[in-house]
Amino acid sequence: MNKFIYILLTWLVLMWACDPCEDCGQPLEYDPSVKMIFINQDSIVSIKDSILFNTDSIARIDTVRLSLADSVRTLTDTINALNLLISSGNTQYVAQKNRFVGISDSLDVVVDTLNIYKTRIRSLNTEMNKVISAINGGSIQLSEVLLVTNNINLFFEDSMKSFSLPLLIGEVGSEQETSYRVIIVEDTFYISLQYSSYETVDAARVARIRTRNIDTVSHSFDSLNINCRTADCLSDETTLTVYF
Amino acid sequence: MKRLLPYIFSAFLAWESLGQDQDSTSFVVKEDLSVVDSAQNVELSEDSQIVGLSFLFDYGKAALALAGFEKKYEGGATFTFFEHYYIAGEYGIATLQPENGYQNGIYKSDGKYFRVGGGYQASIDAKNNLAFGVRYGQSKFTDEGKTFQESSVQPNNTSEYGPRNSEARWVEMVITSEGRLTFNKDEPSAKINRLFYLGFHFRLRFMSSYDRYPIHDTYAVPGYGRTVNNPNPALNVYLKFKPF
Numbered sequence: 001m002n003k004f005i006y007i008l009l010t011w012l013v014l015m016w017a018c019d020p021c022e023d024c025g026q027p028l029e030y031d032p033s034v035k036m037i038f039i040n041q042d043s044i045v046s047i048k049d050s051i052l053f054n055t056d057s058i059a060r061i062d063t064v065r066l067s068l069a070d071s072v073r074t075l076t077d078t079i080n081a082l083n084l085l086i087s088s089g090n091t092q093y094v095a096q097k098n099r100f101v102g103i104s105d106s107l108d109v110v111v112d113t114l115n116i117y118k119t120r121i122r123s124l125n126t127e128m129n130k131v132i133s134a135i136n137g138g139s140i141q142l143s144e145v146l147l148v149t150n151n152i153n154l155f156f157e158d159s160m161k162s163f164s165l166p167l168l169i170g171e172v173g174s175e176q177e178t179s180y181r182v183i184i185v186e187d188t189f190y191i192s193l194q195y196s197s198y199e200t201v202d203a204a205r206v207a208r209i210r211t212r213n214i215d216t217v218s219h220s221f222d223s224l225n226i227n228c229r230t231a232d233c234l235s236d237e238t239t240l241t242v243y244f
Numbered sequence: 245m246k247r248l249l250p251y252i253f254s255a256f257l258a259w260e261s262l263g264q265d266q267d268s269t270s271f272v273v274k275e276d277l278s279v280v281d282s283a284q285n286v287e288l289s290e291d292s293q294i295v296g297l298s299f300l301f302d303y304g305k306a307a308l309a310l311a312g313f314e315k316k317y318e319g320g321a322t323f324t325f326f327e328h329y330y331i332a333g334e335y336g337i338a339t340l341q342p343e344n345g346y347q348n349g350i351y352k353s354d355g356k357y358f359r360v361g362g363g364y365q366a367s368i369d370a371k372n373n374l375a376f377g378v379r380y381g382q383s384k385f386t387d388e389g390k391t392f393q394e395s396s397v398q399p400n401n402t403s404e405y406g407p408r409n410s411e412a413r414w415v416e417m418v419i420t421s422e423g424r425l426t427f428n429k430d431e432p433s434a435k436i437n438r439l440f441y442l443g444f445h446f447r448l449r450f451m452s453s454y455d456r457y458p459i460h461d462t463y464a465v466p467g468y469g470r471t472v473n474n475p476n477p478a479l480n481v482y483l484k485f486k487p488f
Contacts, residue, residue: 026347026348026392027348027392027393027394027400028347028348028391028392028393028394029394029395029396030393030394030395031395031396031397031398147397150397150398152397154397166395166397166398168397168398169395169398169401172401172403199403199459199460200459201346201459201460201461204347205344205345205346205347205463206346206347206348207346207348207349207391207393207403207460208393209393209401209403
């Protein structure tokens with residue numbers, strides 16, 4: 001009887017291989033795409049200018065602070081000399097000594113104030129560096145993305161570090177071009193990409209039309225970098241970093 | 245498992261046919277040794293013929309076709325000589341439409357095939373045979389496919405190819421096990437008890453060559469199965485009619 005159970009199990013396992021998968025034959029919702037990262041380079045330049053200005057201010061504060069410290073030391077030496085004269089009976093120097101003491105105290109207050117300003121400027125620079133890091137991370141909200149070629153709006157409601165922009169396939173095997181209009185707050189940018197489409201079947205038996213040899217035709221950003229994983233510059237593997 | 249009933253039905257057929265049928269004469273031995281000896285002598289004398297001819301029908305494929313799976317029909321003939329040697333020829337037609345040909349499409353392969361070969365067989369007892377052999381298989385078929393890709397930003401895409409006329413060649417190692425059917429138990433030497441066998445072929449198929457295509461390569465070959473499997477095991481159940 002055991003023999004029959006083994007036979008039955010073997011047969012069922014073999015038949016299982018013939019069992020159709022649940023989602024086979026269904027259309028695939030897919031567009032080849034490129035990943036785009038937007039870097040607000042103008043803001044970075046502006047903030048870096050501010051950081052440099054603050055750094056210069058700190059250097060100037062240090063110079064003034066050192067100069068004041070020298071003055072305070074000179075005044076202290078003078079006050080000590082006057083104290084010796086006064087203690088030996090030269091009381092006519094008392095008023096002058098008191099005036100120097102007042103000046104020295106005022107200079108101490110100025111030095112302390114400069115130290116406070118220096119600390120605050122340093123913390124301000126730290127915050128601005130964090131802002132630069134955030135901008136370099138690319139997290140941004142796009143006001144509008146339009147597929148100019150077929151006049152279709154793409155919706156990206158949340159702030160994101162990268163955006164997946166679809167590439168239009170056209171006729172498979174031919175050279176294609178897709179143009180986008182991107183609005184960020186009040187600034188409008190354009191970019192056009194060219195590529196060729198091709199068909200492929202992967203190991204999981206999914207047939208897709210993808211694109212390769214992706215390159216830019218034109219753009220209105222300040223600068224742009226294309227990062228391809230392979231020499232073929234394939235869709236879904238290519239990242240465009242644009243600076244504006 | 246969407247088609248459980250056909251599986252169980254097929255498994256039942258396999259249960260009935262696979263493996264070695266129990267030799268009823270072995271039970272008789274304990275009761276009446278003289279009867280057994282005479283019965284075995286009759287059967288052995290019948291099996292000891294110089295040449296023999298038998299015809300096979302793959303009822304497993306037919307059952308699956310009737311149950312709504314892929315259409316596959318196969319039959320064959322075996323010529324035995326000197327008791328232990330045989331040459332075999334098999335011919336079949338198949339329309340393969342594997343559900344996982346594409347996850348987002350359909351694939352169909354339709355054609356005919358034959359296998360020729362030979363081997364060595366031995367009788368285990370009065371009712372059961374075991375055989376080892378090799379086959380050379382060749383298939384002529386046409387295949388075609390269609391895939392679907394949908395999009396929300398551009399027109400949906402449908403790709404089609406074929407029908408393509410193709411050929412494939414392969415070799416097989418075959419292990420065969422069969423048991424003779426006893427219809428008239430009251431009269432073991434009756435003619436009807438020597439005519440029919442149920443058995444199975446376990447095949448290990450090695451693809452030699454097949455027509456290959458870029459992108460959408462040949463996926464299924466009638467008589468061989470999926471080309472992604474090499475070697476490709478298979479189990480066939482058959483009914484054998486041995487009139488001579």
